[in-house]
């Protein structure tokens with residue numbers, strides 16, 4: 190597992206969407222609340238800890254699970270039902286999420 194404050198990991202199944210700029214946000218719990226606007230993060234796969242790009246953090250805001258809407262799903266390149274199911278699977282019972290908006294800086 191990658192531990193640096195300048196690193197973030199994504200499940201491998203999201204790599205293609207990030208590199209194609211189809212996925213431009215991620216919703217995380219408080220363990221990644223240290224991420225700051227303007228930061229450049231090194232991006233790794235969660236499964237194999239392989240670096241695959243860098244992203245520029247464009248925004249960090251709080252969003253309630255119950256406030257997730259269509260535009261969030263579009264920014265995740267999935268349906269709202271898929272997004273809610275995914276969040277419940279990764280963070281069971283979570284009520285508030287950190288919405289990290291990002292843009293692709295460089296792929297490896």
Ligand SMILES: CC(=O)Nc1ccn([C@H]2C[C@H](O)[C@@H](CO)O2)c(=O)n1
Pocket residue numbers: 198199200203214215216217235265275276279
């Ligand atoms: C370790 C860990 O939590 N890794 C995560 C968490 C979230 N994501 C993705 C899945 C969704 O697209 C959004 C919403 O959480 O972020 C991830 O790839 N890896």
